[in-house]
Amino acid sequence: xxxxxxxxALAAITYGFRLAGPLLADRVAVPAAAQRLFTSAAAVLLVxxxxxxxxxxxxxxxxxxxxxxxxxxxxxxxxxxxxxVVVLVAASVTALLRLAGIx
Amino acid sequence: xxxxxxxxxxxxxxxxxxxxxxxxxDGIVGVSFGATAVAGGLPWWVPVAMSLLVFAGxxxxxxxxxVLAGGSPIAAVAAGAVLNTRLFPYGLxxxxxxxxxxxxARRWGARLLGAQVLTxxxxxxxxxxxxxxxxxxxxWTCGAALFTxxxxxxxxxxxxxxxxxxxxAFGLDATxxxxxxxxxxxxxxxxxxxxxxxxxxGAAVALTPLLPAGLPVLAALxxxxxxxRPKRRPRGEDSRAVSRPIPVRSNR
Numbered sequence: 001x002x003x004x005x006x007x008x009a010l011a012a013i014t015y016g017f018r019l020a021g022p023l024l025a026d027r028v029a030v031p032a033a034a035q036r037l038f039t040s041a042a043a044v045l046l047v048x049x050x051x052x053x054x055x056x057x058x059x060x061x062x063x064x065x066x067x068x069x070x071x072x073x074x075x076x077x078x079x080x081x082x083x084x085v086v087v088l089v090a091a092s093v094t095a096l097l098r099l100a101g102i103x
Numbered sequence: 104x105x106x107x108x109x110x111x112x113x114x115x116x117x118x119x120x121x122x123x124x125x126x127x128x129d130g131i132v133g134v135s136f137g138a139t140a141v142a143g144g145l146p147w148w149v150p151v152a153m154s155l156l157v158f159a160g161x162x163x164x165x166x167x168x169x170v171l172a173g174g175s176p177i178a179a180v181a182a183g184a185v186l187n188t189r190l191f192p193y194g195l196x197x198x199x200x201x202x203x204x205x206x207x208a209r210r211w212g213a214r215l216l217g218a219q220v221l222t223x224x225x226x227x228x229x230x231x232x233x234x235x236x237x238x239x240x241x242x243w244t245c246g247a248a249l250f251t252x253x254x255x256x257x258x259x260x261x262x263x264x265x266x267x268x269x270x271x272a273f274g275l276d277a278t279x280x281x282x283x284x285x286x287x288x289x290x291x292x293x294x295x296x297x298x299x300x301x302x303x304x305g306a307a308v309a310l311t312p313l314l315p316a317g318l319p320v321l322a323a324l325x326x327x328x329x330x331x332r333p334k335r336r337p338r339g340e341d342s343r344a345v346s347r348p349i350p351v352r353s354n355r
Contacts, residue, residue: 002149002167006176010166011156013180014187018218021194022201030192038188040296040330044303045165045185046287048323051304053168054280056311062276069277070284077285083128087135090281094274 050074063103069094114237118228122245125224129160129249130256135278136163137260142270143171147261154257158219158250161286162186168279174317182320193226194218200229200242220246299329 054070056062073090081089097103133154140150145167153163162183169179201217203210220243229242267273291297303326310319 002145002170002179003176004152006166006180007149007152007156010153010162010180010183013184014157014159014162014190015218017187017190018194018221019214021191021196021221022198022214022218025195025198028195030195035192037327037330038192039290040299041324041327042161042186042189043287043290043296044300044323044326045182045320046161046283047291047300048304048307048320048326049165049168049182050280050283050287052307052311052320053172053283054277055308056172058173058316059312065274066277066280069274070280073277073281074284074288077281077288083285084131086281086285087131087278090277091274094277095272096274098272098274 065094065097065103068097068102115240118241118244122228122248125245126248126252129224130252132160132282133253133256134260134263135275135282136160136167137257137262138264138267138270139260139275139279140167140171141261141264142267142275143167145170147265150257150261151254154254157183158253159183159187159190159222160253161283164279164282164286168283169317169320172316174315174320178317178321182317185324189223190221193223194221197221197226197229197238197242199235200239217242217246220250222246222249224249295330295332299326302326302329 050070054062054067069090069092072093073086076089077086136154137150141147150163150167153166157163157166165186166179166183169182170176201214201221203213225242225246228245229238232238232241264270264275267275270276287300291300303323306325307319307323310322314322
C-alpha cells in the first residue's frame with residue numbers, strides 16, 4: 001500500500017532538491033565527484049529496478065514473456081528508438097508471447 | 104531588427120515543435136504509469152496525487168514499482184528520493200531561469216512555481232540556449248506544457264487501466280521495467296557506471312527471494328563501490344565528465 005503520507009514525503013523531499021539549486025546557486029558549487037556520484041546512483045537504481053521488475057514477481061521468477069518484452073524494448077532503447085516505440089514494443093512482445101501460450 | 108525578429112520567430116516555432124514532441128512521448132509514458140499503477144492494485148488517487156505533487160516520472164515509477172513488489176512505503180520513498188537528487192545540480196545549472204525582477208511576491212512566486220516544473224526535460228531545453236530571455240522561454244514553455252500533459256495523461260491511464268479486465272494479456276507489466284531501462288540507458292555512459300549498474304542489478308535480483316521487497320533495489324546501491332578508485336591518477340583526468348550534456352529526450 002502507498003499511504004498519502006509517503007506520497008507527501010516523497011513530494012516534499014523532491015521539492016526540496018528542486019528549490020535548493022536555485023536558492024543556493026550563488027553560494028555553492030557541487031564538486032564534480034559528487035555530481036558524478038548522483039548520476040551513477042540514479043543509473044544503478046534504475047537498472048536494478050528494471051532488472052528486478054522484469055525478472056521477478058513477489059519473491060519468484062516472473063516467467064519468460066515479461067523479460068522477453070523488456071529485452072526487446074531495451075535493444076530498441078539502446079538504438080535510440082523513440083520512447084513511445086519502446087513502451088509499445090515491450091507490451092506487444094509480452095502480449096504476443098502470452099497469446100502464444102508462453103508465460 | 105527585422106532579421107532578429109525572423110530568427111526569433113523561427114526558433115519559437117522550433118521550440119513549440121520540440122516541446123510538443125517531448126510532451127507526446129511523456130504523455131504515452133504517463134498513460135502507461137497510470138494504467139500500471141491501478142492494474143497493480145493501487146487506488147486511483149495514488150498515481151494522480153503523485154503526478155501532481157511529486158511530478159518526477161522516474162521516481163514515480165520507482166516508488167510505485169517498490170510498492171507493487173510488496174515493499175514498504177519507506178523503501179519506496181527512499182528509492183524515489185535517491186533518483187531525484189539529480190534535480191539539485193539541475194537547479195544550480197539553470198538557477199537564472201526562475202529569477203525574475205519585481206516585487207517580493209513576484210520574485211518568490213516565480214522561484215516556487217519554477218521549482219515544481221524543474222525536470223530533466225525543462226533543464227535540457229534551458230541549457231540549449233545562452234541568451235537569458237530564450238533560456239527562460241524554453242524552460243517555462245517546456246515546464247508548463249509538461250506539467251499539464253503529464254497530469255492529463257496519468258488520469259487517462261488510470262481510466263484505461265481500470266477498464267481493462269486482464270492487463271497481463273496486454274503485456275502492461277512489461278512497460279514498467281522497459282521505461283526504467285530506457286531512462287537508465289542514456290546515463291550509462293562510462294564503463295565504471297555500467298559495471299556498478301550491472302553488478303548492482305545482479306545483486307538485487309539474487310537477493311529478491313531472500314530479502315523483504317524493496318530492500319534488494321536499495322542494496323544495489325552497493326554496486327557504487329565499483330566507482331571507488333585509489334587516487335593514483337593525475338587529477339586533471341577526471342574533468343571530462345563534469346559538463347556532460349543532459350540528453351533532450353523523454354525522461355519522465
